[in-house]
Amino acid sequence: MSMQTTETRAANEPVLQVENLQTAFFTDKEVIRAVDGISFDIDEGETVGIVGESGSGKSVTARSIMGLVDSPGRILDGSSIKFNGEELVGKSERDYRKLRGSGIAMIFQDPLTSLNPVYTVGNQIKEALRLHQGLTGQAATQKAIELLEDVSIPDARRRVSEYPHQFSGGMRQRAVIAMALACDPELLICDEPTTALDVTIQAQILELLQDIQDERGLSIMFITHDMGVIAEIADRVNVMYAGEMIEKAPVRELFDNPKHPYTEGLLQSIPGMHPGEERLRTIEGDVPTPNEPAEYCRFAPRCPKAFDACDAVHPVNVNVGRESTEHTAACLLYPEDMSREDAVETHRARDATAELTDPTEGDE
Ligand code: SF4
Known part of the structure; x- marks a missing residue:
């Protein structure tokens, strides 16, 4: 599944x-704010x-980027x-469908979401090649074999004629990655692509994803609940909680110097963090x-550091980095160099200017 857009991005602008x-x-009964005012960017490569x-x-978040939010959900004004510099919000479904082709591709946790059981893997890759690169016949078959080889599927010439059920779980996910590459994307969105697979x-x-990224200069948005996987693959990390982005940092900084109590909790729950504990x-x-x-603060009921103001003031992202200005956290404990009262006031004042209108008003 993928999306094409005109190249309008200025040099050094994020993809x-x-x-x-x-x-x-x-x-x-209610309005569920599944994604509630998040901001982030992804650079080339x-x-x-x-x-x-x-x-x-x-x-x-991923489905919003892909234009795949189904009713009763929708992206709100603002x-x-x-x-690549082109605004996607507000495009009609027809325009969005037209745009799907190259540019952004997405892979899901379950490869069978993307693979049709009644067609051979090769035919499905060839269909993507026909739609997105105009390749047909022998040229498409040859390219499909090359793509399967690119994702390290052994004996690709034979396996191109096999059906998804003849592939193991790991091989199916490789085949889905090959299908995504058939669209020649600039951005690959991976939604828990390894969660169903064993550790090896x-x-x-x-x-494989890192090799492909190095070869093609791909940008990758990698969604996971697993901090161990994040440590392996990410350059920068955004931590989400109940629709909000509550901490952002380069990956090393986040692991060495986590600031938000939720991030600390996630890191504590990585297997092997506490040797000797059963x-x-x-x-x-x-x-x-x-x-x-x-x-x-939506984390307050679970937060070991919660205090009175946490139930009454909405924390906004503030700079918490030692060296990097790219490290922010949305927690009333920060900025650390302020008194608790001043920090709470800073959040209250900044949240008041950010929340001028409720974009869900009039929709309920
Ligand atoms: S704002 Fe309060 S409840 Fe929320 S994470 Fe910080 S200390 Fe915990």
Whole structure:
């Protein structure tokens, strides 16, 4: 699945720029703010991780970028998603469909989401090549074999004629990556692509993605709940919680110097972080459904460091980096060099200017 857009990006501009993205689902009973005002970007050739537990809004973010938000969901006014400098929000479904072709491709956790069981793997790659590169016949077959070889499928000349059920789980995910590459994308969105695989195969797929990235200068947006995977693959990391982006940092900085209590909890729950402990540490409780405007810290009910103001003031992202200005966290404990009262006031004042209108008003 992929998307094409005109090359309008200026030199050094990010490939993808997401600004104040808000995607909400309008049901009879409530408005679920699945993605609630997030901003991030992805540069050419880099891997940006989006990490968080199930229900944090990661997949809705990906679907919003791909124009795949189904009713009763929609992207709200004031949101911006620019790919190569071109605004995607507001395009009609027809335009979006026309745009799908090259530029952005997406792979999912379950490769069978993308593979049709009744066609051979080769025919499905060839169909992508026909649609996106105009290749047919022997040229398409040859290219399909090359793509399967590019993703390290052994004996590609024979396997190109096999059906998805004849492939193992890891091989299917490789085939899906080959299909994505048939669109010659600039940005690859990977939504938990290794979660269903065992650890050895997972490591192989991560290595494959990195090799492909090096060869093609691909930008990758990598969605996962697994901090261990993030450590392997990401250059920069965005941590999501209940629809919001609550910490952002270059990957080393995030692991060496986590600031948000939620990020600290995620890092504590990586297997092997505490040798000698038999049980894995986890964050107690679940991610809440974001069905109210963010007027407080949504992590407060689970936060070991919560204090009174956390239930009354919405934290905004503030700079927390030691050296890098790219490290921000949305927590009332920061900036660290302010008194607690002054820090809370800073968040209150900045949130008041950011929240001029509620974009869900009039829709309920
Ligand atoms: S704002 Fe308060 S509840 Fe939220 S993460 Fe920070 S300390 Fe915890």
